[in-house]
Amino acid sequence: MLNNSDYATAYTSAKNATSSQLRIELYTQALAQAQTPSEEGDIKNKLATEYSISGDYMRALDISKDVATNTSYPAIERAYAIQFMADLFYLYHDPQITEQIFSAEPFKSLQVQGDTETSYRHLYEYASSFFPLPISEARIADFYADDLMTLYYASSTDETEMAQDRVAISQHLANFDRISSQANSVFNTQFQTGAYLRYAIVIGKLARVGDKTGAEAEAAFQEASRMSILITGADDPFIYYHYADFLTHMYPYQRVTDIETMLAKIYNGNYGPQTPIVSFLKNERMNVTGVKSNVARLARIDPQFKAYLETLGWQEQAGDFAK
Secondary structure (H helix, E strand, O other), X not given: OXXXXXXXXXXXXXXXXXXXXXXXXXXXXXXXXXXOHHHHHHHHHHHHHHHHXXXXXXXXXXXXXXXXXXXXXOHHHHHHHHHHHHHHHHHHOOHXXXXXXXXXXXXXXXXXXXXXXXXXXXXXXXXXXXXXXXXXXXXXHHHHHHHXXXXXXOXXXXXXXXXXXHHHHHHHHHHHHHHOOXXXXXXXXXXXXXXXXXXXXXXXXXXXXXXXXXXXXXXXXXXXXXXXXXXXXXOOHHHHHHHHHHHHHHOOOOOHHHHHHHHHHHHOOOOOOOOHHHHHHHHHHHOOXXXXXXXXXXXXXXXXXXXXXXXXXXXXXXXXXXX
């Protein structure tokens, strides 16, 4: 793709830049040198990622929607753009993102009013219909794992639906395994680790229903951490959160020290107010993604984590930490 020498020079300079703002400037220059739809789509996807990193995620969303709806761009670039739109919501947990994504077709018909999770499953499936990418495949598997857990803990006798969930999970995890190494070139490294984390989350949920072992789940979380450090040079605080959440459900009383160790990496991490982990914890007080009870459960185990949540607006008197 880099046979356009002016584009290749600008692209390489941007990729090697040391700050997000500089990368935005250089990718914008590269965009001006792009001569093919493939080059344009690739650069716009990278610009969307950099705008998100800089905190301007609504600008990132606009760019991604442009790529997603441009029929001249390659399917893989459109798939990445659609996937990234969904990722933005799960990174920043801002309801305005949902409102903007589903404001018009072809996305409006994918939304299920009052059901955020199903709406985003539809969006990831739409991305996968263009080209299967690891994050989308892991996310879709995760939605079905949630349904399987709901049926399992409700002692459901609907063996047909549970079997269908297991088939879907197996299929999408197999897709993940098949394409994760092949698709690395279309990921920005800042977000590539999300695929490994989501895979670990699915294995954790399967362990909770007896389809995997706890050891397999912990190995998956440790692999996600290893890949995060390898790819980005730093661990992802969402790995700490989800690993701790898994431990509270799998070993609620036996692993308190390990849970506290994981959570301490979040509240001692000096994460800024606009970072995704802080946005998530702050917004989940309003149960934006439906896991407020899980966050509250962690707070009841670790008083220091509870105190940290209180600095983000959680309130004891409002019942935020109640079971």
